[in-house]
Amino acid sequence: MAGKINLNPVVPPLPRNEDKKKVDVRYMLISPYASAHIYWNKKVNELVYELEEPILTKEEEEVLERVESAMLELINVNVAIEKTLEATTNYIDKTARLLIDELNIGVSSESYDKIFYYLFRDFIGLNEIDPLLRDYFIEDIECNGIDTPLFIVHRMYRNLRTNLIFNDFDKLASFIEKLAQRTGRYVSYAQPLLDGTLPDGSRVNATYTKDVSSRGPTFTIRKFTKVPWTPTQLISMNTLSPEMLAYFWILLDNKANILVTGSTSSGKTTLLNALAFFIPPEARVVSIEDTREINLPRENWLPSVARTSVGVGKIGEVDLFEILKSSFRQNPDYLIVGEVRGKEAFVLFQGMASGHTSISTMHSDSVDTLIRRLQTPPIDLSPTLVNSLDCVVVTTHAVAKKQETRKVREIVEIVNVNKDGTALVNTPFKWDPAKDVFYSKKQSKVFEKISTRTGTPIEKLYKDLATRAKLLYELYKRKIFGFDEVGWIINEFHKNPVGVLNKFNIAE
Numbered sequence: 399m400a401g402k403i404n405l406n407p408v409v410p411p412l413p414r415n416e417d418k419k420k421v422d423v424r425y426m427l428i429s430p431y432a433s434a435h436i437y438w439n440k441k442v443n444e445l446v447y448e449l450e451e452p453i454l455t456k457e458e459e460e461v462l463e464r465v466e467s468a469m470l471e472l473i474n475v476n477v478a479i480e481k482t483l484e485a486t487t488n489y490i491d492k493t494a495r496l497l498i499d500e501l502n503i504g505v506s507s508e509s510y511d512k513i514f515y516y517l518f519r520d521f522i523g524l525n526e527i528d529p530l531l532r533d534y535f536i537e538d539i540e541c542n543g544i545d546t547p548l549f550i551v552h553r554m555y556r557n558l559r560t561n562l563i564f565n566d567f568d569k570l571a572s573f574i575e576k577l578a579q580r581t582g583r584y585v586s587y588a589q590p591l592l593d594g595t596l597p598d599g600s601r602v603n604a605t606y607t608k609d610v611s612s613r614g615p616t617f618t619i620r621k622f623t624k625v626p627w628t629p630t631q632l633i634s635m636n637t638l639s640p641e642m643l644a645y646f647w648i649l650l651d652n653k654a655n656i657l658v659t660g661s662t663s664s665g666k667t668t669l670l671n672a673l674a675f676f677i678p679p680e681a682r683v684v685s686i687e688d689t690r691e692i693n694l695p696r697e698n699w700l701p702s703v704a705r706t707s708v709g710v711g712k713i714g715e716v717d718l719f720e721i722l723k724s725s726f727r728q729n730p731d732y733l734i735v736g737e738v739r740g741k742e743a744f745v746l747f748q749g750m751a752s753g754h755t756s757i758s759t760m761h762s763d764s765v766d767t768l769i770r771r772l773q774t775p776p777i778d779l780s781p782t783l784v785n786s787l788d789c790v791v792v793t794t795h796a797v798a799k800k801q802e803t804r805k806v807r808e809i810v811e812i813v814n815v816n817k818d819g820t821a822l823v824n825t826p827f828k829w830d831p832a833k834d835v836f837y838s839k840k841q842s843k844v845f846e847k848i849s850t851r852t853g854t855p856i857e858k859l860y861k862d863l864a865t866r867a868k869l870l871y872e873l874y875k876r877k878i879f880g881f882d883e884v885g886w887i888i889n890e891f892h893k894n895p896v897g898v899l900n901k902f903n904i905a906e
Contacts, residue, residue: 404429431515432529447558452512543613556802570615626671628884633874638806639836644866647676652848653755659762660793665804666759679889687736695885718742743777750786765810781815798834811843
């Protein structure tokens, strides 16, 4: 039986319907037991996400309950979880069969299969939401308390209500305790807020008690994409143009400093991961984050994650500020900081000023707001330090052709920040929401800077931009989207550009 569960069913290509009322798709999450059904529900007049799991008879429910409570006393789940998935699955299987024999319960093999699925889900997985966590298309899972449906954010169909509801306060509270346990954190009435990372890298934010959130315990899980989006996938989603990516490629080759900014879940980290493909393969990269989201296609990479304190008194805390200070001793060629919020920005910008190439993200919906944020408390940077930033990329949520999408709204070059805090900027790339097209102008101040610093003629930089844009567009046309494949081609281009261009029939 244990061998029957398949946690990696084929990810289907989902249709993008202009008319949501015509959407009706089903795909497997945990094969052959749990699947997702997305369809237009006439009763609520919206697109909904239904989790379909085996239906148990009353007798099967009773057996499951008896076996689960007996197993809770018998097994140490933590010990079980640390082994391989296969070993743990077999362990649960053996223990369940043993208990069914001992309790003298008669169960048909068909019933046992269904019961085993629930045992697997509740002991190894994360109970009701385990299938959702395994859904490739889900980005966020949101629970707003008891007696209200869970919502998800789907890559294709965006915000959808689900058929999952926690009706019991204690059950939801114990689920939050389980989340805390899996993230290696601790929640209690004294410490009701949970912020942590699940073993698969997903971020969890939860509240434990009623006095913090009125509908009882809540949680939000931002799923970690094990395989990040590649630059060519972003072209296929029309998030940005091949010219924009080629521009970033030249900037990173020439050690420019880039800050990606935008509102919550506008695609900042997704873009950051895609930009990292363009870092030269031999360079040493150090990344620093609060919660693990960055995943790079390279070997010479040192990832670090800040550690929050356990209990009261900030014991054992290692914050971004500390890690960032020590990271400069690790001699990085490129420094990637997941998100800048406070005093660590000062260290980051000093690093930029002293020649450490940096890429980072920050919450802000425009360049003006960003520059103001950098110059006012708690960050409080001087205009000279802000000047070490070369360009700001503004990402945004947008509705284009009736589809919710993420876009790079504009790329803004910082030409000069004056003493009074105002900034002179240049915008080489811009997205036009009315026509859903990207515009570029043939004047880049950063290219002028690079030309002055390296002696490369500016015409050559523009020619390189055109060639690389053609290459990226060609990869997109040939549907070359794989993480390893795209990474390999870009790295190969660093070593042998002519060979790669010839391979794809691109004239220089």
